[in-house]
Amino acid sequence: MKIHEYQAKQILSRYNIPVQRGEVASSPEEAREIAKTIGGMVVVKAQVHAGGRGKAGGVKLAKTPDEAEEKAQAILGMDIKGSTVRRVLITQAADIAKEFYLGVIIDRGVRGITLMGSSEGGVEIEEVAKTNPEKIIKVTADPFLGLSDFQARELAFGMGIENDKINGFVTIAKELYRAFVENDADILEINPLILNDKGEWQALDAKMVYDDNALYRHKEAEDLRDLGEEEQAEIEARKAGLSYVKLDGDIGCVVNGAGLAMATMDTLLLYGGQPANFLDIGGGAKADKVAAAIRIILSEPKVKAILFNIFGGITRGDDVAKGIIAGLEQVKTDVPIVIRLVGTNSEEGRKILEEANLKSAETLAEAAQKVVNVAKERK
């Protein structure tokens, strides 16, 4: 789960990582008041989950409260990569002497928590990885001992930080690591981490993503969730316990298992179709889940047909067929549905579907071709 810059900075503050004074505003008037309280030059920053806010015109300097109001007016309501800006962060402008990057990630390669630092701050780290990979310094915390001071110092020396600034940096790196671990983050980065003209460290921008698997032990994080950043259908899917991702195509997909769901979408593509979504219905395909899945898929008006691909496995095909029929009774639709059912008791299942006048198929290829054809007929 992603959170906003201002939320991530609030977490950093709790770990004594210096951030500038600032507050979030949802109207131009509020922006003016905040700018007045802060005094002097401020930055007005769009709060959206998408990256590239600066390039999109979502970050502006303002010299006076009047100007802050004006800039907030321009930025609020702006569309940045599909997200509408509903809040702006007003912060003190910083006098930057030097910019760095500092991030913490789960590193699959070494199965550990890795800190990455770079003297190339202010640009996306992926960009640095492509153009100047030698400018990225990495240290991996010990799986049992955590991050040691000497590791943070190694990072500092590698990043070219001057001797008198190293102790300050080590404190920030260790606190950032602690914030990452205690909050179960997937990613926590400060970019840029700056030295200002007074030689003080400051986190100018922050990004944080929570590990969804760990949200059960972070009830406080639920308050940070911004439903406005999510597709309505994704919110409903989460409530129904379904794993769903919206895509651009016109063929809805309902599959059990994440790998098979992706493979089903790939097979549609192979036969000239475009999937409208990823949806893993999990084991069982019970009536309520089927109904929820169909409702969610049909909330996207461009869906022309739906493909079910269920590999019975442990669950029985006849039970799945009954679940699909009961689900379809809850949600009436004239969008054509093709069902491919395999595995335990699949023949009985197919018979039940045929008696209910539902199109069924034996192989994934056959099902994909059928659904692509019916979708084309409806264009």
Add this chain to the structure above:
Amino acid sequence: MSILIDKNTRLLVQGITGREGAYHTKQMLEYGTNVVAGTNPGRGGTKTEGVPVFNTVKEAVEKTKANASVIYVPARFAPDSIIEAVDAGIPLVVCITEGIPVKDMVPVYHYVKMKGARLIGPNCPGLITPGESKVGIIPGYILTPGNIGVVSKSGTLTYEVVNALTLKGMGQSTAVGIGGDPIIGTSFIDILELFQNDPNTEKIVMLGEIGGNAEILAAEYVKAHVTKPVYGFIAGQTAPPGKRMGHAGAIISGGEGTAAEKIKAFRDNGIKVGESPAQIADII
């Protein structure tokens, strides 16, 4: 011959009294797996599906000489279960549980390595040596004994491919689901090495998906160390960047981990790639 499990496997089921644990214990017994013990702290002395239940893994191992374990306990307790099994000296631990916080797996992974044990999963369907032993949740009847080794990150995608192989009369030596999480105990490369050294495995099928670079490293390993023919499939060509596709590990981040680059790595390293999962059976 096979890898990891066979008819000599003496299985312990951790979380045997739970809904999933009890159900799959029954399925494994029906398949012929030698399930010798179960655990549930507090239920020691009882039986589930005729299998004796113990309070601790240590006691279960002492009394039954279990040499493999499968874990069906909820995500918040599963890391402790893995450590308990390894600590009791069990050399092979299979964790089916989905949804373990990724960070929790960091010390667990290194602890298992340090103790010289092998962990499969978490978030995996387990493994099966057709006709001999099944550990996990893979439906047994879709497999048939033979000489194709199958290794995969995903459950139902494995079933799809194995089913297609069986329907074409091509049997399997062992099928292993390694799991879809970012940190898993056993990698593609570990299993490739075992298949390469298994005299009964003649061909290998490797099923990957978007996210991370495990498939790319595996493809390079195949070119350098595997002499047996390898066939592959990568799921997720239509996946958008930055979105988690069900599995915690299935996410394209920073433009890396796409299906296209993995398919290319497979092809560049001599792995024949199926256009769809079922097509793998055709190209073999």
